Amino acid sequence: MFTCRGELTLDLIRKYIELFRAQELPRLKKLERYYKAKNDTIINRTFEDASKPNNKLAHAYAAYITDTLSAYMVGKPVSYSAQDDILNSEIANIMNYNDSADNDLSIAESQSIYGRAYEVMYVDEDGHTRFKCLNTLESVPVYDGTVENNMKYFIRYCEEQDPVTFVTTVTAWVYDDVGCSEYRGLSVGDLKLIDTVENVFGYIQINEYINNNFYEGDFEKVISLIDAYDLMCSDTLNELDYFSDAYLLFANCEIDTNSVQDMKNNRIIQATSGDSGQAAVVQWLTKNANDVQCENTKKRTVDEIHKLSKVPNLDPSAFVSHTTASHVFYSLLATEDLVSKKEKKFKKGLQQRLEKIVHLLNVKGIDTNYDYRDIEITFNRNIPQGLESIADPISKLRDLISDETLISLIPGITNPLEELKKRDAQRERERIDTSGMLGDDLEN
Numbered sequence: 001m002f003t004c005r006g007e008l009t010l011d012l013i014r015k016y017i018e019l020f021r022a023q024e025l026p027r028l029k030k031l032e033r034y035y036k037a038k039n040d041t042i043i044n045r046t047f048e049d050a051s052k053p054n055n056k057l058a059h060a061y062a063a064y065i066t067d068t069l070s071a072y073m074v075g076k077p078v079s080y081s082a083q084d085d086i087l088n089s090e091i092a093n094i095m096n097y098n099d100s101a102d103n104d105l106s107i108a109e110s111q112s113i114y115g116r117a118y119e120v121m122y123v124d125e126d127g128h129t130r131f132k133c134l135n136t137l138e139s140v141p142v143y144d145g146t147v148e149n150n151m152k153y154f155i156r157y158c159e160e161q162d163p164v165t166f167v168t169t170v171t172a173w174v175y176d177d178v179g180c181s182e183y184r185g186l187s188v189g190d191l192k193l194i195d196t197v198e199n200v201f202g203y204i205q206i207n208e209y210i211n212n213n214f215y216e217g218d219f220e221k222v223i224s225l226i227d228a229y230d231l232m233c234s235d236t237l238n239e240l241d242y243f244s245d246a247y248l249l250f251a252n253c254e255i256d257t258n259s260v261q262d263m264k265n266n267r268i269i270q271a272t273s274g275d276s277g278q279a280a281v282v283q284w285l286t287k288n289a290n291d292v293q294c295e296n297t298k299k300r301t302v303d304e305i306h307k308l309s310k311v312p313n314l315d316p317s318a319f320v321s322h323t324t325a326s327h328v329f330y331s332l333l334a335t336e337d338l339v340s341k342k343e344k345k346f347k348k349g350l351q352q353r354l355e356k357i358v359h360l361l362n363v364k365g366i367d368t369n370y371d372y373r374d375i376e377i378t379f380n381r382n383i384p385q386g387l388e389s390i391a392d393p394i395s396k397l398r399d400l401i402s403d404e405t406l407i408s409l410i411p412g413i414t415n416p417l418e419e420l421k422k423r424d425a426q427r428e429r430e431r432i433d434t435s436g437m438l439g440d441d442l443e444n
Contacts, residue, residue: 004144013155017157034226035063036063038058039226055241061309062219080377081415087370092415098130098131103119106133107119111346116211118207119207120156121201140156141155154175168187171184177204179199181195182194182196207349207353209346225308251281310338355372394409403420407419407420
């Protein structure tokens with residue numbers, strides 16, 4: 001974590017990029033490799049004897065953990081609601097224009113893989129407010145060193161190679177609450193200021209989404225278990241290969257080496273007892289393996305991966321014992337606890353996004369004084385549910401909580417206030433239709 005209490009000079013920009021590449025980037029790239037099932041330990045394993053079988057089975061448990069948690073948290077779009085109808089409509093339009101559901105999922109995946117994710121906000125050529133998830137491998141945050149630990153600067157850099165000249169160019173963008181400065185050079189040490197763009201959001205244009213207080217990825221703590229499982233499964237397959245290449249042992253007999261090929265072709269082995277008088281023995285020379293112990297160790301390792309990552313085993317056989325909804329709930333309790341913590345961190349990033357959006361709306365509007373804190377953020381768990389299992393509790397809670405909250409419980413409804421308006425409009429149409437029918441009956 002980098003801090004800067006004063007002005008961020010060009011020398012500091014270069015130094016922070018170099019430190020990031022040396023200290024942080026190797027870890028982040030390792031996490032990315034595991035997410036892509038390029039698991040280091042098994043992929044890089046070699047034997048001194050190159051002729052030995054060396055199967056490399058890399059299991060995508062890292063992707064399984066990240067994809068499951070991300071989809072569970074934001075697989076269903078986050079809902080936004082405000083009491084002010086105009087503000088509510090503005091927020092809905094901006095979220096739809098930016099396809100916020102897809103962007104939020106990208107952020108959640110980066111948050112889960114790397115332990116942190118970043119989002120840049122800008123205004124496009126048409127004057128629309130935009131936001132986009134950034135590549136964490138190119139992101140260097142710099143904080144102010146205070147108790148609040150606010151982000152003071154943000155450096156985004158990338159390297160590009162010309163396909164014709166093969167010349168590499170380094171570009172860096174430095175954000176603060178005033179604007180964005182662009183630097184370019186043939187190397188980090190050669191960076192020079194190219195351009196500066198004003199910041200219209202009133203705050204630094206970057207929103208931060210951390211995974212936990214330690215900036216750890218969701219599968220980072222179980223990498224050693226994933227490695228162990230890779231090695232066990234690969235070695236099991238190696239044993240099968242060893243069996244295929246096993247030696248045929250001839251004991252107490254003489255074998256004519258010229259007849260070995262005939263034996264293989266005819267599928268017949270003819271062995272004559274030697275001078276010792278003992279019976280001839282022909283058998284495969286193989287290593288005895290304890291398959292039961294091996295399979296039990298594999299199962300225990302898989303169970304540990306799921307337990308410590310707090311991601312349930314979604315294999316159908318694992319849910320045989322879950323006969324009631326309460327059993328399923330308790331099997332997801334650890335997952336729900338973890339996602340609840342992740343959600344609180346994610347929500348802080350969404351609040352930063354809303355703060356900048358509302359600030360720009362107030363700048364553009366006339367006599368508007370919106371407050372981003374008036375916008376309620378609701379996460380919708382991505383759990384398969386039937387409407388019949390929801391209808392009963394909704395009907396029982398009708399007199400205890402508001403209609404808006406009740407409607408938000410129904411899957412597929414992301415804007416409860418809009419749904420309430422549709423309901424009221426439908427009731428009004430039905431009332432008018434009913435009044436018209438009664439009038440016609442009275443005339444007749």
